[in-house]
Amino acid sequence: MLELKNLHKSFGSKSVLKGISASFKPGRVYGIVGENGAGKTTLFRCIADLLSFEGEILKEPADFNHHLGFLQTNNLLLPMMTGREYLRLLTRARHQTVDDFDQRNVFDLPLDEYARNYSTGMQKKLALLGVLLQGNQCLILDEPFNGVDIQSNIIIAEIIRELRRMGKTVLISSHIFSTLSDTCDEIHLLRDGRFVKSAGPADFADLEREMIRVTVGDRVARLGLM
């Protein structure tokens, strides 16, 4: 169980999160959607205890963080480390013994090549594979669909559904609304540091319309293309 109570986060005088409250339950997939700079990554880093914050984050069980997987937007891959070694490092760090990496390499990555030489999409897939093989109970996936080819997007969406069936808690952020509406049970719209709207599947279409209305506004007209 993961619950946020009145979460605030500031960087100097700049307030990024302004009182976020939400509850995330096992067996459900939550989407966080918002513009660049809305605070999605900051929120995730607070949950992962990678940033200090004000407010409260309740986590159960006590060793919740030891079962938390975090796919970051930018993967910090070390030089001259192969994909296989990266996966080995991640799984061993969580006391998982995984030997059949080739069998589990669902994205057909060249595991014996240096991960730094992978394309952006391949690096993302490697990082996701690592987080999945750790056997985490809660997964934070920051932009899992970004830079990934369409075939892999389909696989990732199916993996997320499987994680839900397994009773895991999944938090996803994405700029692409359709990828969230396909996989999520609940979507929170994060704007200016607050959850301004939360919707279940029945209201996803309304939420998307609301997003378009606020995001696009009169911007296209202001271009004066006509």
Added chain:
Amino acid sequence: MCIGQVTVSLPQVKHYFQLQKTILDRHLRAWKILPWIAYVLAVVLFFGAGSQLYTRTGFAGYGVLVMGTWVLSLLSKRERNDFLSITFRRPVYRKIRLVENGIILLPFVLLLLFEGDWALALVQGVVGVAMSFLRISSSPTYTIPTPFGAYPFEAAIGFRRFWWLIGGAIFLLVMGVRADNMELAIFSYGGLMLLYLMFYQEPEPPFYVWIHANTPQQFLVRKLTVAAGYQFLLGMPFLATIFYFFPGVGWPLLIGPAVAALNLALTILIKYSNFPHPLNIIHSLALMAGLILWPLLLFLLPYYYQRALPILAIHLPGVDDQDHTTLSKLS
């Protein structure tokens, strides 16, 4: 045309090096050292250490050559050179690379000349010019096999980055055996162990600590165990060779691996006592003290162990779940 190019490029080259000096001075001041003192100390230490090396072994010249080449390799990194070649026109870029290699090599060449190693000084100069044309990729396409891949990552990455220096140490060992020079053989082992310490000095991104489901104590014990195991694996062939070919060396040689292991522990503890920031001048001095004055390790090891624990508690997840609001996480 040629004269015109020179007059146009000289201010750019000058500005580049002035900027480098400004940046270096900033680093030194950040370490609370007056730049001119650092420069004088660097010269004195370099030539002092070089003279010491020459008094201890007849193969010191090769060591100086390898060291100089290694320093040059740092300037030859592909990312850095790509940036310079994009930023400056080709003739300016070429001049910058030649001049900076010249500046770096000057003390090495002077030391070699001072010690009468004329041929090696010439080789060092030629290497310097050649390496100004070289771009070394930090992540080459060919995967270098490593015996340290089972428990990533420091030893595996270090082996791949510095395999050629390990090859140099093997060369010195073979030379020592062939010339029946026990000191050179022991020097090659010492050099190898110093190189191995370098694998563990650079802090990794905090994510690579965060992923561990360990307490700080468990994390350190695990890190130290793997590091010491691989250190033993790397050094054992050298030790076995020395014992086999120089049986007279006796048990005092066993002090070597013990001291190497303790200094490795110190390196790791110091790194995590300042994590995720790189080592500062105080840490470097502590490392040097551990290498030179072994009894100090008895004080340095527990001291930095105690310093590393609270820093790791900040970066490891789940060790202080009780009070999130007062946590001061470094990002």
